[in-house]
Amino acid sequence: MRVALFTIGCKVNQYETEAIAERLEALGFERVDFREKADVYVINTCTVTGESDRSSRQAIYRAKRKSPDAKIIVTGCYAQLEKEFLESLPGVSLVVKQEDKAALPALIVQLQGLGAGGEGRPATPIAGVKGLGAKGKEIEDEFFGFGVKGLAKHTRALVKIQDGCEKTCAYCVVPFARGKERSREAGQIISEINDLVENGYKEVVLTGVHVGRYDRDGVALVELSEKILNETKVERMRYSSIDPNEFSDQLIDFVSRSDRICRHLHVPLQSGDSDILSKMRREYSAEDYRALADKISQAVPDVLIGADVIVGFPGETDEQFENTCQFIKSSPINYLHVFSYSDRKGTEASSMPEKVPPQVIHKRSETMHALGKEKWRGYIQRFVGKRLDVLIENRRDRKTGMLTGLSDNYIRVLLDGDDSLRNRIVSVHIDDRHENKLLGEV
16 A cells, blocks of 8 residues: 655644654555655644645645545644544545544554454554554553654654643644643653664754643753753754743753754744734743843854744734834844734634734735845855854755755755765865855865
């Protein structure tokens, strides 16, 4: 049986897709590219924005066109919130809610007639598939417990350490889709990273819905990070995203002291206007964020600070948008992920008055993207003439054919060299900047 998988959304989804793929391969399925014909398509959806919903639906339609007789399985956050709607789409064979994602391989086996059972569950255990409790939870661990041995075609491996969110941000549906906060047992994380290192991975990225809120058996993020560095030989470790309220002086000090922790911190901002942040229920002010960003940049030389920004939140005036632009221009933020606000059903913001017109949101998005490019190019320009340690990837740059890789502070670097440099961390002298990338030589 040929299976193709497609992911929309965050690194947590990417990790879970890979975990599902590895389990299916262990059960005898052949993994193929999503653009190819397959017997089964698995689409791991996202619903953080209206655009995410649209991308999820488009993936379903593409799979249906490519293989009209294939089984299409839909899971993820969109499936959690809109199960009945997705079940009504042509070609969809099964919608698996977030809480049942761990059962997905067993359900696919049964759907394909390779197992036996009733009510959507295997009647007897299938080799390689964990058992399920009455509510669809894994018996062994309520945490989504698949491990990964790698990440297909990627040089860096994602390691999921946390899930769920109990915040009440006015615009966000993630708490509805992901449920309560829970953290993975440290021993499982250490074991998985050791497996990844044994399989040749030099860098891991700790990911979760709220990485900074990791807390299991008295072990918080800093303690977990120390255990990883002490009990594994992974050469580099990166954090995916940490909320401003989750930063402590201890964490900043830890990042500043360790040369194995990447100098790359993604700290969601959402708005540079304190009144808008209050309406968003973000629990910090623009001044709070500025103080944190300044503290990080002073403690960690050449650190890359990234931020999410939402444009067009209900009631956002031209002046408040300009406040955000000026805040970013004068801050240590180096790159932006820009999101256009869209109503999410059931959120507080969806019922707020004074919606910003779509054409205004579009214009603000263009302005913010341009500002993000300006900040990025200014940041990477400072490294011309210096040296960076770069993890060379297992692919070459499509346009130039050159080797390509990422520095610890997440700068894309292109260089000449033979394939023996792939999957190695090498010291690269930076000769020049070309648009959004750097050019260098070993």
